[in-house]
Amino acid sequence: MNKLNSAAIIWLRRDLRLSDNAALYHALRSGLPVQIIFIFDTDILNQLENKNDRRLVFIHRALQTVNDQLKQHGATLHTYYGKPVDVWKNVLKDYNVEKVFANHDYEPYAQQRDNEIKNLLQSHSILFETYKDQVVFEKDEVCKADGLPYTVFTPYKNKYLSQLNAAHLKSYDNEKYFSAFLKQEAKHLIALSEMGFIEDNILFPKNKVDNSILKKYETTRDFPAMDATSRLSVHLRFGTVSIRQLMMQAMENSAVWTNELIWREFYMMILYKFPHVATGAFKPRYNTIPWRNNEQEFEKWCHGNTGYPIVDAGMRELLATGFMHNRVRMIVASFLVKHLLIDWKWGEAWFAKHLLDFELSSNNGGWQWAASSGCDAAPYFRIFNPYEQTKRFDSNLEYIKKWVPEFQELTYPQPIVEHTFARNRCLATYKLALQEK
Numbered sequence: 001m002n003k004l005n006s007a008a009i010i011w012l013r014r015d016l017r018l019s020d021n022a023a024l025y026h027a028l029r030s031g032l033p034v035q036i037i038f039i040f041d042t043d044i045l046n047q048l049e050n051k052n053d054r055r056l057v058f059i060h061r062a063l064q065t066v067n068d069q070l071k072q073h074g075a076t077l078h079t080y081y082g083k084p085v086d087v088w089k090n091v092l093k094d095y096n097v098e099k100v101f102a103n104h105d106y107e108p109y110a111q112q113r114d115n116e117i118k119n120l121l122q123s124h125s126i127l128f129e130t131y132k133d134q135v136v137f138e139k140d141e142v143c144k145a146d147g148l149p150y151t152v153f154t155p156y157k158n159k160y161l162s163q164l165n166a167a168h169l170k171s172y173d174n175e176k177y178f179s180a181f182l183k184q185e186a187k188h189l190i191a192l193s194e195m196g197f198i199e200d201n202i203l204f205p206k207n208k209v210d211n212s213i214l215k216k217y218e219t220t221r222d223f224p225a226m227d228a229t230s231r232l233s234v235h236l237r238f239g240t241v242s243i244r245q246l247m248m249q250a251m252e253n254s255a256v257w258t259n260e261l262i263w264r265e266f267y268m269m270i271l272y273k274f275p276h277v278a279t280g281a282f283k284p285r286y287n288t289i290p291w292r293n294n295e296q297e298f299e300k301w302c303h304g305n306t307g308y309p310i311v312d313a314g315m316r317e318l319l320a321t322g323f324m325h326n327r328v329r330m331i332v333a334s335f336l337v338k339h340l341l342i343d344w345k346w347g348e349a350w351f352a353k354h355l356l357d358f359e360l361s362s363n364n365g366g367w368q369w370a371a372s373s374g375c376d377a378a379p380y381f382r383i384f385n386p387y388e389q390t391k392r393f394d395s396n397l398e399y400i401k402k403w404v405p406e407f408q409e410l411t412y413p414q415p416i417v418e419h420t421f422a423r424n425r426c427l428a429t430y431k432l433a434l435q436e437k
């Protein structure tokens, strides 16, 4: 490798696109030739149990797209594999690095990783510049008048919207500066098989949503049999879309969909300001609920064999596709925690393993909402009745028939627990645990 390649390095992580990417914009305007790198991080990969983890397939395809675009400009993506701190020592050997650019990453692991890299770069007198990109508002940017974080969604959302102006949503016109990419021969993109993973021919949702879906979103979003939500969550997770462009589209087409994008940032803010939620209840007294944690029941829930068709349909959809409709996520989560009295952290971990769009903040927020232990959560006595939910949101059983075709046959299991009994057991358990505090 020719060590004379003096460069600004842009390190992609969860911002896998060239257009409207904040850190890339600043790198391209730095006056230095710009080299893009991506690290297949073994600290993360080694924790993946499935060798055909589709999130990795998604990332790999997104990187191929980036690489194809770079090739058109005589440039190339440089991929590495290993622990970030070790990889960076190699990057410093491969390039004469003058500056490093990246976008903010807010999760606890990412912050710790970035601090480590910042220190390493500092010891070589290299600046590490980071930018806001995956959200419209980050960290303390939407807070109460006294500077404290909001813990209830509606006032947070109102403040968010009152602050929002066109400047926040302005796109970075990166394309204008693409001539600044470091020109070099195409490099080999590390293949999934080289890392011990398997390709999958899964079709991912497209990275656009039609305005016609957003216009009807308010009335159709809760019906899981309809193709009525954006399916953009995996793209938001890995940055294959720009939040600024989506927020603009949201504001022009649907106030309710706008709220959903704000929920995403609300939960990110909560995780950032209250990192204890990653390991326990937002409201600590809910850590004392005496969960039953029956392993056989958990297994049945995981694989869609509870005898509650709407729950089983959701769990089977998750296993088959890596996706589950939001209404059904709420139903299955409530069922696990309240009907079966199984620790929400077990469900959270199962979702984390299987959701294509797994996002620590939203997943944790969704689970703590269902368990009533979160900020702005459902009160503990709110227990979804799966049969009523089915009547309201899947009245002609279209969704259930798709995922549990045998639900009316003798082979289909009896309900794992009777609804009213489970409801009363849950109410008594929560009441007692919370009263004792």
Ligand SMILES: Cc1cc2nc3c(=O)[nH]c(=O)nc-3n(C[C@H](O)[C@H](O)[C@H](O)COP(=O)(O)OP(=O)(O)OC[C@H]3O[C@@H](n4cnc5c(N)ncnc54)[C@H](O)[C@@H]3O)c2cc1C
Binding pocket: 221, 229, 230, 231, 232, 233, 234, 236, 260, 261, 263, 264, 265, 267, 324, 325, 326, 327, 329, 330, 333, 351, 355, 357, 358, 359, 360, 362, 363, 364, 365, 366, 367, 370
């Ligand atoms: C128990 C539980 C776990 C969840 N885990 C995740 C997760 O790991 N990752 C994830 O992205 N979402 C999670 N959600 C939120 C929500 O279910 C998904 O974002 C949504 O179903 C994705 O489908 P969509 O892209 O079609 O969403 P749309 O309805 O089109 O919404 C647009 C976008 O808004 C955001 N959004 C929507 N609803 C929520 C919400 N309630 N909280 C936070 N952001 C939201 C997402 O980024 C979504 O892509 C969870 C919800 C629950 C109840």
